[in-house]
Amino acid sequence: MATNANIDALVLGSGPAALAIASALANERLSVHVLSPLDRRHTWPYTYGIWGEEVDDLGIGDLLKHRWTNTVSFFGSGSKEENSPKNKETRHNHDYGLFDKNKLQAYWLKQCDEALVEWHLGTATNLKVNQSISTVTTSEGEEVTARLIIDATGYKPVFLKVPNNGEVAVQTCFGIVGKFTSPPIEKEQFVLMDYRNNHLTEAEKDEPPTFLYAMDMGNGTFFLEETSLGLAPPVSLDTLKTRLEKRLQHKGIQITEIEHEEHGLFLPMNIPIPYLDQPILGFGGAAGMVHPASGYLVGTLLRRAPSVAKAIAKAMENEQESPAVIAQKGWEALWPKDLRRKQALYQFGLEKLMRFKESQLRDFFTGFFSLSESQWYGFLTNSLTLGELINAMWKMFTKAPLNVKWGLFEMKGREMKLLLKFLSPEV
Template sequence: MNDASPDALVIGSGPSALAIATALCKEGVKVHGLSNKEPNEPWPYTYGIWGKEVDELGMEHLLEHRWRNTVSYFGEGSNQKNSQHNNATEHNIEYGLFNKIKLQEYWLNQCEEYNLVWHKGHAKDALVGDKHTTIKTREGFTLKARLVIDASGYDPVFIKNKSEGDIAIQTCYGVVGKFNSPPVESGQFVLMDYRCNHLSNKEREEPPTFLYAMDMGGGSYFLEETSLGLSPPVELETLRKRLSMRLKSRGLEITDLEHEELGIYLPMNMPLPNMNQGIFGFGGAASMVHPASGYMFGGLLRRAPGVAKIIADKMNNLEATPHEISKAAWNELWPAEMVRKQALYKFGLEKLMRFSEDQLRDFFKGFFTLPTEQWYGFLTNKLDVNELIKAMVKMFIIATWNVRWGLMIMKGREFNLLWNFLKRY
C-alpha cells in the first residue's frame, strides 16, 4: 500500500463524521476524509442535548443556549384552555442547543492539528481487500485505507442492512422569528406541547403532532411542529398548516421571519447494519438514531472515543484485515446489550405509532411521572436492558386504562418485534 495512504478514510463531513474522525486522530490513527462538500460548509440543522449529557462530555462551552425552565404540555382533551401556562409538566433537567459553528470549528481545528487530509468527491465503488479497501469516486480518482468508515448519513453510500419493512419517519417543520406576543415563557424550553385545542374533532383522528419550542433570546423564538414517527410520514404541508393553526388559536402572528426550517425527515427505526461487511459505519449510517425518541447526538459523542480506541488497538496488529478491523468496530458499536435494547425500543415505537391522540397524550403524561433517572435514561439510551424493562413495567402500572389497552393489543408487526427482543434476551 502507498505510504501516503491513511489508516482510516472517513466518508462525510457532518457531525458523525467529524466526531469519529477526531476520536481516531486522538488515538494516533492516520485519518483522511472524503466529502462531496467543503468540510466547513455550514450545517443546516440544530442539535440539542440534555444539560447532564453535555456536562459529562465536558463540551458545555460549545452550547449556544441552555435552558433551566424545561417543560412539556399535554393538555386535557377537548376542554383544554388556550393559556400557555395550562398544566405544565416540569422536567427539572436543563436542556442545551449547540452553537453549530463553534462545534464544527472545534472538530475541524482538531482535524487540522492532527494533519487530517480532506479529499473532495463522491464515493462510488468500494473493493474490500486483504490489506486495504479501495474507494473509487465519481470524479475518477482512487483512495485506499486499511479501514473505510461510512458516516455519510441516513442514506449511506456503502453500508448495507437487512430490510425490516417500512421505516417510521419523524418529520418536522419549524420557524425562527419574532412574534406579536411571546409564544413561550421567557427563558423557557418546551420539549413537547401536545395540546390540540386548535384542531377539530376530525383532525384529532389524524396522526398526532406536537410543538417543540424555545426562547432563543433577543426576542426570537424557535417553534417546530413535529410528528414523532410514522409510516408513511406526516407531510410537510400538514405540519406547516398545523403550526399556523396552533399560532392562530393563541392569537400569535410572526412579525419577523428569520429562518424557515423546510422539513426534517428522520428515520427512527432503521434496521441494524450488516455487521459482517468490511466497511464500518457511524452515526445515521449505522442506525444509531434512538427509535423511541429520535435522539442520536449524545450517543455519538459518548461512543466515538470507545469505538476509535477499539479500531486503533486492532490496527496495532499490522496483519489485521479490513474485515477484522471492521468486525471489531461493529462489535463495539453494537454489542449484544445494545442490540437487545434496540429491539425493545423498536417494539415501543411501533406501539406509539398506533396510538390515538388521546392515548399518546396520556402516555407521555404518565411517562414523565416516572422517576427522573428512568425517563431520562430511557430517552438518552443510558439504561441497561433490565433497567429498561423495569421502567417499561412501571410505565404500564401507572398508565391509564386507555394507554394500557393500547399497549396490550398486538397489531401488525408488533408481535414479531417483541419476539426479536425476547429471542435475544
C-alpha cells in the same frame, strides 16, 4: 489519481457523525483521511439539541448556543377545563441545550487538524475490499486505499448494506424562527412537547397527532416547530404548517418577522442496524445509531466515538490484520449484544406509539414523565443499562391507564419480530 499513503482509516462523510469518528480515531494516533463531496467546513443544515447534563458530563457546555432551565411539556387537551390538573405543565427539572453548530463543527475539526487528518473532495462510487486493504474510487477518478473504510454518510449510506424491515418511521417537522405580536411561550422557556389540541377541529383530532416543540431564543425571538413524533407514511409538511398557523391563530398571535423557516426535517427513526458481518464499518445515522424513541443522535456520537475508536486502534496493532477483522472489532464495540437488545425494545416502543391516537399519546407521556427523573432521562439519552431499561418500561406499563395498556398490549404490526430481536439479537 491514486492515494497510496499508509492510511489506517478512511471516513466517508463530513457531517457530525463523520467528524466525531474521524477525530476520535485521530486521537488514537491513527492515520485518518476523510472523503466527502462537500467541503469540511460547509454549514450543517440542521439544529442539534441535547440535555444539559450530557454536555456537562462531557465537559463541552461551552459549545451550546442556548441553554434553558425552564423546561416543560403539556399533555392535556387544553380544551374546556383549562385549569384541570391534566392541562397543567409537566416540569422536567433538567436543563436543555441547543448546540452552536459552528462551534460543534469547529470542536471536532480542531482535533482533526491537530492530528493532521487529511481531506479529500469527491463522491465515493466504488468499493473494493481484499484480505489486506480497502480501496474507494470516486466519480472524480481518485482512488484512496485504507486498512478500514467507515461509512458515515447518513441515513442513506453509500456502501453499507442494511436489512429491509419494511417502512421506516419518519419524524417530520415544520418550524419558524421569528418574532411575534406577543410571546408564544413564556420568557426563557423551552417546551419539549405541547400536545394541547384545542386549536383543532374534531375531524382533525382524529388525524395523526402532532405536537409543538418551542423555545425562547432571546431578544424577542422564538423558535416554533410543529412536529410529528414518527410515522409511516409521514405527516406532510403542508399539514404541519397549517397546524402551526392554527396554534398561533387560536392564541391570537401573529407573525411579525420570519428570520428562518425549516421546511421539514425528515428524520428516519427506526432504521435497522446494518449487517454486522461487513468488511467496512458504519457510524452515525448510517449505522442505525439514531434513538428510535427520541430522534437524538449527537450525544450518542460524542459518548461512543472514543470507545469505538479505541477498539479499532487495538485491532490495528496487528499490522497483518485484515479489513474484515478490523471492521468486526469495530462492529462489536459499536453494537454489542445488550445495545442491540435495547435498540429492539426502543423500536418496539416506537412501533406502538406510531399507532396511538392523540388521547393515548397524551396519557402515555403523562405517565412516562411521572417515572423517576433518572428513568425517563436515561431512557431518552439511551444511558440506562438493559436491566434498568426493562424495569423502567415495566413500571411505565403497570402505571398506565387502560387505554394505554391496551395500546401497548395489542399486537398488530412488527412488534413480534422486534420482541424476537430482543430475545435473540442478530449476530
